[in-house]
Amino acid sequence: DLLVGGFPCQDYSVAKTLNSSKGLKGKKGVLWWEILRLVQLRKPQFVFLENVDRLLKSPSNQRGRDFAIMLKTLGDEGYAIEWRIVNAAEYGFPQRRIRVFIVATRIKRGTSNLDPQEVILKKGILARALPLEKLKLAEDEIELHDTADVLTSKFNKGGGKSPFLNAGYFINGVAHTIKTVAKVADTPMVLGDILVPDSQVPDEYWIEGKRLKEWQYLKGAKSIERTHKGSGTKYNYAEGKMAFPDLLTNPSRTILTGEGGTSPSRFKHIIQTKGGYRRLMPIELERLNGFPDNWTQSLEDGSLISDARRAFFMGNALVIGLIQKVGTVLASEIRKTNS
Structure with a gap:
């Protein structure tokens, strides 16, 4: 059928x-x-x-x-x-x-x-x-x-x-x-609707103050001179400014497969709550796609899946x-x- x-x-x-x-x-x-x-x-x-x-x-x-x-x-x-x-x-x-x-x-x-x-x-x-x-x-x-x-x-x-x-x-x-x-839906959901309480967020998801500038730089507008590998021609690679932090009053940006991991990135979501700046947890990424909580937490044999892998799954998933x-x-x- x-x-x-x-x-x-x-x-x-x-x-x-x-x-x-x-x-x-x-x-x-x-x-x-x-x-x-x-x-x-x-x-x-x-x-x-x-x-x-x-x-x-x-x-x-x-x-x-x-x-x-x-x-x-x-x-x-x-x-x-x-x-x-x-x-x-x-x-x-x-x-x-x-x-x-x-x-x-x-x-x-x-x-x-x-x-x-x-x-x-x-x-x-x-x-x-x-x-x-x-x-x-x-x-x-x-x-x-x-x-x-x-x-x-x-x-x-x-x-x-x-x-x-x-x-x-x-x-x-x-x-x-x-x-x-x-x-358009009359009562749309937004990023802030799917967050877990700050008290349930592990330490590794919070951004240390000394690393905040790295995130801000990657999210900001920039023009970088580069050289084409084939011809040797110099050119400017430009990127526009992205929201920093991501607004809790809007729907989130598209989850990408590289959402997981602690390293700073232009494309990962960063939010600000009362507790400070942090990345999104796997359970929150699951909620953004509409999956039940902890859908990607473990394999059938009970072995746990890494948070980075769980984020990768959600970057490949559908709503x-x-x-x-x-x-x-x-x-x-x-x-x-x-x-």
């Missing part, structure tokens, strides 16, 4: 530089072809996939090509495909984690007559799971009638930005895409409340299909 997957994101991720993002040709991105093979073999009613939003812009020299190939090859197997870039914080969760969700439905008789805007904004699986504001929106159409090998060489060659917007619907060789606006919302609608559709 349902194939679920989250193929590795390293070749698409925003954590990569533009020139090093290799997309479908990368060592990680090629797993897409295994997903397609499973679809061809099992022909599930539904396919639910997740990746970083950079997927819609990959690769750097042919923006949107990889996503066009995914739509084309999955569509050729008889599927209509919805996609949406979703920020978890907009739906009330305490983390600004942005991902693209892709839901493919095996085409049945009459499906081709659906209005693409109705699917994107109201009637589709993603629209019902993650509501949108009711706005009059301009729709772009992207024809993908060429074969995958032609798309590989020609799609958006030298065309600048990706033509795929944050939401869309692909059917019968045409991608319909719209810039949508999420219907499970979003998956639950989509899964609820999918479960309803599967029951209808099987009844």
